[in-house]
Amino acid sequence: MAINVDTYRGLMNARYANHMAFLTECLIPITNVRKTIKVGTHNESFHCDEVMAIAMVEALADKLGATCEIHRINRKDQEMLDSMDILVDVGRELDPARGRFDHHQVGGAGRRISRNGDKDIPFSSCGLIWYTMGLVLTGEENQAVHAKLGDDIPATLAFDKIDRELVRGIDASDNGVGMPSGYRINEEDGSVTDVAGSPMHLSRLIGQFNSGNPHDHEAQYAQFTAALNVARAVFANALRDAKTFAEARPQLEKAVRSKREVPEVLILDRYLRWSDHLNQVDRFGEIKVVISPLGGDHDEWNLHVVRRRGRLVLSGAPADWCGKEGQALEKASGINGMVFCHGGGHMVRVNGKDAALEVASRLLKAA
Numbered sequence: 001m002a003i004n005v006d007t008y009r010g011l012m013n014a015r016y017a018n019h020m021a022f023l024t025e026c027l028i029p030i031t032n033v034r035k036t037i038k039v040g041t042h043n044e045s046f047h048c049d050e051v052m053a054i055a056m057v058e059a060l061a062d063k064l065g066a067t068c069e070i071h072r073i074n075r076k077d078q079e080m081l082d083s084m085d086i087l088v089d090v091g092r093e094l095d096p097a098r099g100r101f102d103h104h105q106v107g108g109a110g111r112r113i114s115r116n117g118d119k120d121i122p123f124s125s126c127g128l129i130w131y132t133m134g135l136v137l138t139g140e141e142n143q144a145v146h147a148k149l150g151d152d153i154p155a156t157l158a159f160d161k162i163d164r165e166l167v168r169g170i171d172a173s174d175n176g177v178g179m180p181s182g183y184r185i186n187e188e189d190g191s192v193t194d195v196a197g198s199p200m201h202l203s204r205l206i207g208q209f210n211s212g213n214p215h216d217h218e219a220q221y222a223q224f225t226a227a228l229n230v231a232r233a234v235f236a237n238a239l240r241d242a243k244t245f246a247e248a249r250p251q252l253e254k255a256v257r258s259k260r261e262v263p264e265v266l267i268l269d270r271y272l273r274w275s276d277h278l279n280q281v282d283r284f285g286e287i288k289v290v291i292s293p294l295g296g297d298h299d300e301w302n303l304h305v306v307r308r309r310g311r312l313v314l315s316g317a318p319a320d321w322c323g324k325e326g327q328a329l330e331k332a333s334g335i336n337g338m339v340f341c342h343g344g345g346h347m348v349r350v351n352g353k354d355a356a357l358e359v360a361s362r363l364l365k366a367a
Contacts (some may be wrong), residue, residue: 059232087099129164
């Protein structure tokens with residue numbers, strides 16, 4: 001079995017089918033009987049794909065009130081392999097209904113398809129696990145149901161963010177596919193373009209945990225455990241960050257739709273990751289300045305000049321403000337309550353909303 005599809009919708013439907021098969025036929029029947037899930041992977045040298053995949057399985061088990069018992073098994077010990085509830089990166093088969101997630105079989109286990117139908121990165125065990133349980137971890141499983149029913153495919157923002165920023169690169173590295181380690185998001189339509197970046201990818205960092213002697217099973221187990229601890233932390237942070245990212249979109253959409261006294265100025269009533277989404281939400285580019293509170297005990301507010309296509313839409317703060325703070329900035333600007341102006345002129349911090357509005361008015365008039 002492999003995820004062999006030739007359209008993006010086909011990939012989304014395969015994602016739904018894998019989720020349902022794994023949950024209803026494999027994982028839930030196990031956890032209904034016992035709260036320990038036996039997870040097996042191969043021994044000897046380990047790689048980032050199975051280490052991160054196991055961290056994901058553990059996260060899902062924890063969500064279901066279960067724990068994982070990890071076994072590193074000789075690839076030739078079929079009896080031991082067969083005794084596992086879930087196999088990761090070993091066994092030469094993909095069958096989510098039976099908890100089997102390997103990509104080393106003849107022909108591999110399939111690959112991604114981009115939204116425009118182009119073939120993308122093949123799956124490693126990490127990608128197979130993510131496309132089989134990721135939506136449950138991000139809380140976006142209902143989107144998979146909608147796609148299966150034939151509705152327009154809704155955005156799974158958290159799932160896509162983790163796939164783009166974490167999983168896809170791990171899959172590429174494990175499958176020997178060269179790819180840039182950075183990306184740029186098109187501010188007009190949200191599409192992603194790869195760009196050159198640092199070669200020190202997470203896959204290499206995890207790989208460096210190997211002891212140097214893959215046949216020293218005791219040392220390898222200790223190093224595998226250390227690597228798994230890193231993967232757990234990385235994935236937990238990635239999941240939390242992706243959920244925060246996704247939750248910000250509807251909140252920002254609501255704020256942008258609200259009536260504004262000055263159309264070019266968006267005032268948020270609490271901190272929100274607006275820069276991740278503004279160019280997709282504010283399609284006509286009306287908003288030029290965003291004002292948001294820092295929160296906490298002080299009435300401090302940040303004012304940011306919006307960037308579009310990598311450039312500030314306004315010239316920013318005057319040169320004689322940049323880099324100054326406190327009284328020196330108040331003297332240069334003539335505005336009470338000034339706290340700090342970034343050296344690049346794109347961000348100003350002030351005490352009180354009135355001061356923020358005054359700064360915004362000054363910047364808009366100077367444009």
